[in-house]
Amino acid sequence: MAELINLFSYPFMIRALVTGTAISFCAALLGVILVLKRYSMIGHGLADVAFAAVSLAVALGLSASQHIFITLPVVIAASFVIMNLTRRGAKGDVAIGMVSTGALSAGVIITAVSKGFNVDVYNYMFGSILAADESDMYLSLAVVAIVLVIFVICYNRLFLITYDESFAEASGINVTFYQFLISFLTALTIVIGMKIMGTLLISSLIIFPAITARRLVHSFKSLVCLSAIVSVLCFFAGLCLSYFLNLPTGASVVAANIILCAVVSLLTVRKVR
Numbered sequence: 001m002a003e004l005i006n007l008f009s010y011p012f013m014i015r016a017l018v019t020g021t022a023i024s025f026c027a028a029l030l031g032v033i034l035v036l037k038r039y040s041m042i043g044h045g046l047a048d049v050a051f052a053a054v055s056l057a058v059a060l061g062l063s064a065s066q067h068i069f070i071t072l073p074v075v076i077a078a079s080f081v082i083m084n085l086t087r088r089g090a091k092g093d094v095a096i097g098m099v100s101t102g103a104l105s106a107g108v109i110i111t112a113v114s115k116g117f118n119v120d121v122y123n124y125m126f127g128s129i130l131a132a133d134e135s136d137m138y139l140s141l142a143v144v145a146i147v148l149v150i151f152v153i154c155y156n157r158l159f160l161i162t163y164d165e166s167f168a169e170a171s172g173i174n175v176t177f178y179q180f181l182i183s184f185l186t187a188l189t190i191v192i193g194m195k196i197m198g199t200l201l202i203s204s205l206i207i208f209p210a211i212t213a214r215r216l217v218h219s220f221k222s223l224v225c226l227s228a229i230v231s232v233l234c235f236f237a238g239l240c241l242s243y244f245l246n247l248p249t250g251a252s253v254v255a256a257n258i259i260l261c262a263v264v265s266l267l268t269v270r271k272v273r
Helices: 004-006 011-036 041-057 068-087 093-111 119-126 133-154 156-161 167-168 174-195 205-218 220-245 250-273
Strands: none
Touching: 004 220, 011 133, 011 156, 011 174, 011 205, 011 250, 041 068, 041 093, 041 119, 041 174, 068 093, 068 167, 068 174, 093 133, 093 220, 119 174, 133 156, 133 174, 156 167, 156 220, 156 250, 167 174, 174 205, 174 250, 205 220, 220 250
């Protein structure tokens, strides 16, 4: 217990805890909708776009604090492109695959012709506890406040859009607006969270908590609440594991999510039998 208290006496750990908790919370709420709508891989696709944007920022000689001025608009634009492609008839996985593979190849080419895989690019790929600064912390708190307000105010509309788009449109709900809003918030979450989780693993925060919660509850409200709790607890466990065992943060958080998901799956299978 004393070691745990001492752990969070360091300013960089407080920043990582606050930023990661906020991002985990946002990713879990958005993840419920994305998983149920079968758009869960959009997190992975936007992470690939973020990698390309970071590679471009590094090639341009921007500092780590300035990377967001490149990554944020690029990732948001990519999320809108994916959503627009699906609105025009492309299947979700096809649209995500087209954008993500194109962006990933662009990122590799940019990295190869510039300075190669330096420390900045490596940290963005795999995540680092030290990566989050105060601006990331405050931005993550702003994003979580926005997401929470939207879920509280627009809960009924989000519920209808998730389960029955046709009925939502017939009820006068602007489905397109909410689809683009969800993609916009997902892009924000990816950009802020990739410093700690890494571009290769940030999508796990969208997928695993929703899957784990879905094993235990069935109502939309319970699913949203439990997914958020699972995501935050797994991030905390992964962060502690990362610090004490000197492991990459993103991988540790994913490991915590996988272990919990496996345990819940085994318990629910036995219960059914």
